[in-house]
Structures are given as C-alpha cells and as structure tokens.
Amino acid sequence: MKAKEIINELQDYYLLAVRGLVGTVRRPFYFRDTIEQMDYAGAGSFFIIVLVALFIGMALSLQLSAEFGRLGLRMYTGKAVGITVIREIGPVMAALVFTGRVGAGMASELGSMVLGHQVDSLRVFGVDPVKKLVTPRLISSIIMLPVLTIIGDALSVLGAYYIVVYVSNQSGYVYWKSIRDVLNAENIIAGSVKPFIFGFLIASISCYNGLMTRGGAAGLRQATTNAVVLSIISIIISDFALTRILLYILGFSV
Amino acid sequence: MIIFDHVSFSYGNRSVLKDLSFSITDNERVAILGGSGEGKTTILKLIMGLLRPDSGYIMVDGEDITIKTESELRDVRMKFSIVFQEGALFDSLNVRENVAFCLREYAKYSEEELDRRVRELLSVVGVEQALDLMPDELSGGMHRRVAIARSLAAFDPVMFLYDEPTSGLDPVNADTICRLIIELSSANKGFIIVTHKIYDAMRVAGRFMFIKGGIVVFDGSREMLEKATVPEIQIFMSELRGTN
Numbered sequence: 001m002k003a004k005e006i007i008n009e010l011q012d013y014y015l016l017a018v019r020g021l022v023g024t025v026r027r028p029f030y031f032r033d034t035i036e037q038m039d040y041a042g043a044g045s046f047f048i049i050v051l052v053a054l055f056i057g058m059a060l061s062l063q064l065s066a067e068f069g070r071l072g073l074r075m076y077t078g079k080a081v082g083i084t085v086i087r088e089i090g091p092v093m094a095a096l097v098f099t100g101r102v103g104a105g106m107a108s109e110l111g112s113m114v115l116g117h118q119v120d121s122l123r124v125f126g127v128d129p130v131k132k133l134v135t136p137r138l139i140s141s142i143i144m145l146p147v148l149t150i151i152g153d154a155l156s157v158l159g160a161y162y163i164v165v166y167v168s169n170q171s172g173y174v175y176w177k178s179i180r181d182v183l184n185a186e187n188i189i190a191g192s193v194k195p196f197i198f199g200f201l202i203a204s205i206s207c208y209n210g211l212m213t214r215g216g217a218a219g220l221r222q223a224t225t226n227a228v229v230l231s232i233i234s235i236i237i238s239d240f241a242l243t244r245i246l247l248y249i250l251g252f253s254v
Numbered sequence: 255m256i257i258f259d260h261v262s263f264s265y266g267n268r269s270v271l272k273d274l275s276f277s278i279t280d281n282e283r284v285a286i287l288g289g290s291g292e293g294k295t296t297i298l299k300l301i302m303g304l305l306r307p308d309s310g311y312i313m314v315d316g317e318d319i320t321i322k323t324e325s326e327l328r329d330v331r332m333k334f335s336i337v338f339q340e341g342a343l344f345d346s347l348n349v350r351e352n353v354a355f356c357l358r359e360y361a362k363y364s365e366e367e368l369d370r371r372v373r374e375l376l377s378v379v380g381v382e383q384a385l386d387l388m389p390d391e392l393s394g395g396m397h398r399r400v401a402i403a404r405s406l407a408a409f410d411p412v413m414f415l416y417d418e419p420t421s422g423l424d425p426v427n428a429d430t431i432c433r434l435i436i437e438l439s440s441a442n443k444g445f446i447i448v449t450h451k452i453y454d455a456m457r458v459a460g461r462f463m464f465i466k467g468g469i470v471v472f473d474g475s476r477e478m479l480e481k482a483t484v485p486e487i488q489i490f491m492s493e494l495r496g497t498n
Binding site for chain 1: 265299302304328331332338339340342343345353355356359360371471
C-alpha cells in the first residue's frame with residue numbers, strides 16, 4: 001500500500017471516528033439501537049469474559065506462586081496478582097476478548113449491510129449511517145467494555161484466590177489483605193482509564209473496516225480480519241503508551 | 255430531467271465510466287443494458303448522489319448534484335424511488351418494520367395510521383400476507399415486491415429506478431415484477447431499469463441504452479435495438495430469439 005493511500009485511509013478513519021463521537025451529542029439519537037448494541041456487546045460477552053478471566057487469574061497465580069515459592073516470597077502472590085490483573089492484564093484481556101467477539105461482529109455486520117446495499121438504502125431514506133450505525137456501537141463499547149473489565153478483574157482475583165488458598169495452601173486472610181492493599185486510587189485509576197480508550201478504538205476501527213467493505217465475500221473476510229488485527233495492534237500499542245503516561249501522571253518512578 | 259455531461263467514474267484504479275453523456279426525461283421508460291461490471295448500477299448510484307463522479311456534471315431538474323452536500327441531496331433523492339439489487343431490505347427488521355422505516359423517519363403517523371399505510375403499500379404489490387415475516391423468510395419475488403413497497407412508502411417519486419429487479423427470479427416472479435413496474439409507471443411516471451435480462455427490458459422499456467467499456471455504445475428504440483450491429487448487443491438479442 002502506498003503512503004498516500006495510508007494517509008487517505010487514516011484521514012477517513014479519523015473523520016468517521018469524529019463524526020461518530022459528534023453523533024452522541026447531536027440529534028437524532030437512536031436510543032433503541034444503542035440499547036440493542038449494549039445488550040449485544042455487554043450481556044452477550046458476559047459469559048466468555050467470566051470464563052477467560054477466571055482461568056487467566058488461576059493460571060497467573062499458579063505461575064507466580066511457583067516462582068515466588070522458590071524465592072521464599074509466596075506471601076506476595078496476592079499482591080502481584082492484584083497489581084497485574086487490575087493495572088494490566090484485566091483491561092487488555094477484556095479488550096482482546098471484546099475485539100474477537102464484538103469487534104469482529106461489528107465489522108462483519110456492517111460489511112454485509114454495505115454489500116447488501118442496506119447502507120445505501122439508509123442514505124436514500126435520509127438517515128445518516130454514521131449516526132444510525134456507528135454512534136450506537138461507539139457508545140455501547142465505551143460503556144460496556146469498562147463494565148466487563150471490572151467483572152473480569154473480580155473474576156480473575158477470585159480464580160487466583162482459589163489457587164492460592166486451595167492449591168498453594170496459603171492464607172486466605174493474607175491474600176485478601178494483599179488485594180485490599182493494591183486496591184488504592186492509583187491502581188484503580190490506572191486500570192479503569194484504559195477500557196474506555198480500548199472500547200473507543202475497537203468500535204471505531206471495526207465500524208470503519210465494516211463500512212469500507214468492498215468486493216463480495218472475500219472483501220467481507222478481509223474487512224473482518226483487518227478489523228480484528230488492527231484493533232489488537234492498536235490495543236497493545238495504546239496500552240504501552242497509556243501505561244507510560246499513567247505511571248508518569250500518578251507519580252510512579254520506573 | 256437527468257443529464258449526464260461527460261461523466262467519468264472509477265473505483266480506485268479501475269475505470270468504470272468514461273466520459274459518459276446522455277439525458278433522460280421524467281416520463282421516459284429507459285432500460286440500461288450491459289454485461290456485469292460495466293457500470294450500470296454505478297449510473298443509478300450517481301443519479302441518487304450515493305457516489306460522486308471523478309469528473310463531469312450530473313444535472314437533476316437543472317441542478318448540479320455533484321456539488322451538493324449530503325443534506326442537500328436529501329431533496330434530490332426524494333424525487334426518485336430506488337429498488338436496489340436483491341431488494342436491500344434491512345435484515346434485522348420484519349416486513350412491517352422495513353416498510354414503516356421510511357414512514358417513521360419522514361412522517362409523524364400514529365401507530366394505527368402507520369399500520370394502515372403499511373398494509374396499503376403491501377397490498378399494492380400483493381404481499382400483504384408477509385407482514386410479520388423476516389426478510390430471510392421471503393421468496394426472491396416477495397423480497398423484491400416488499401422492496402418496491404418500501405421504496406413507495408414516504409415519497410411521491412417523479413421517477414423509479416430499478417437495479418436488476420428480476421435477476422435470480424423464476425419466469426413467473428419475473429413476470430409479476432415486470433407487470434408491477436409497468437403498473438407503477440402508468441401515471442405518466444418514467445423509470446430507469448438496469449438489467450442484463452433483455453427479455454424483461456423489452457417488456458417494460460421504450461428506450462434502450464447499452465453500456466460497454468464505460469461508454470454508451472447504443473441508445474435508441476426497440477426497433478433500432480433489434481437491428482443494431484454491435485456484437486455484444488447481438489449476443490444479448492440472441493437470448494431473446496431463443497426465448498421466442
């Protein structure tokens with residue numbers, strides 16, 4: 001792809017994202033579509049987030065417990081799990097699961113609407129496709145991903161508790177005290193800012209790729225793949241950038 | 255009146271229309287013929303302002319629509335009633351909601367009035383029994399008829415645009431759609447039908463345009479079409495002779 005095409009695509013993406021956000025404060029508002037999208041993105045993703053978060057928490061505490069056991073630092077397992085899950089793994093894990101389920105769904109749904117001339121039909125009927133299709137998806141992702149992240153964090157901590165107490169035979173009291181210690185304002189802010197940004201990135205990138213679908217079934221496959229791959233890349237890169245910025249703002253020395 | 259003045263259009267690097275010029279009056283019954291990928295659907299989208307040409311002008315009732323904004327194009331689009339290829343019904347809505355969609359956007363009907371209007375429109379196209387079905391439960395013919403009903407919903411168009419309205423349909427359903435197209439244009443309203451089915455085009459249209467390589471290689475009446483010497487048109491006409 002030529003540099004000019006990349007710049008054009010970035011410009012189109014930027015315009016779509018801005019128009020999608022502007023749609024949140026300008027009439028008409030599509031409440032019903034927004035609620036439907038929140039149901040699809042939030043309630044629909046609940047079970048998979050619960051499952052993934054639970055097992056990630058258990059796997060993480062197994063690894064940490066084993067390593068800390070060698071160093072005689074097993075009592076720090078809870079603290080390490082808490083910090084890792086709340087600040088880093090929880091938001092990223094939820095965002096990646098969300099991308100696979102919701103982002104791919106958005107891109108393929110909008111793509112098939114483009115190919116079936118349904119988006120053109122909306123324009124013919126005087127309906128702005130960005131307000132009708134993109135804005136509700138942006139709102140739903142920006143609201144539901146943080147909610148899912150909090151649920152995921154809680155489940156990861158619970159999964160880790162099971163391993164720490166029943167497999168590693170450590171004190172449950174010490175574990176919960178460690179978790180309570182890491183639940184301070186700095187860590188909560190560091191972990192809760194990210195899902196809002198990730199939600200916006202996933203929805204805007206997926207909607208953009210869906211609306212740019214061209215060329216039948218192969219084009220739809222390409223659009224969905226691009227949506228997932230670009231969302232994942234943007235999550236990982238923005239996670240690094242956000243971590244760096246948040247650590248600086250919150251006064252942590254690196 | 256629609257005027258294309260030296261219009262060129264391309265999808266990326268693929269040039270589709272090259273310096274295309276023609277004019278169509280409101281009450282004409284025009285069939286645009288041509289092979290797949292020759293830009294027939296693109297012409298309809300350009301008329302509706304859904305695409306913008308790379309160069310040239312498109313005039314609708316004396317106004318250049320290529321310089322209009324999306325909100326200004328709303329008035330232009332209300333002059334036409336378009337039925338997209340395959341119907342383009344919203345697949346998350348049932349037939350009732352599909353037809354009511356436009357009415358909800360444009361008119362402030364009560365739910366009772368809305369229901370009555372939807373039933374009226376569906377009875378015009380003969381599919382009132384499909385009121386509560388979802389689009390994927392409809393047959394191909396019913397799908398197109400519901401799409402026609404939806405296109406009639408809110409506007410009083412001066413002209414109808416049909417994109418491959420009979421493609422993929424069996425002869426009986428294709429015949430029903432052709433009758434409907436003729437009926438709807440009976441009040442001195444014209445239409446443009448884009449198709450590669452010469453038999454259906456011959457049934458409904460009075461003027462024929464043939465697109466090849468992005469330009470109009472033929473523009474004339476039925477009699478002229480039958481005598482045309484363009485090889486591609488003769489291939490199309492051989493299908494008709496086979497039918498007869």
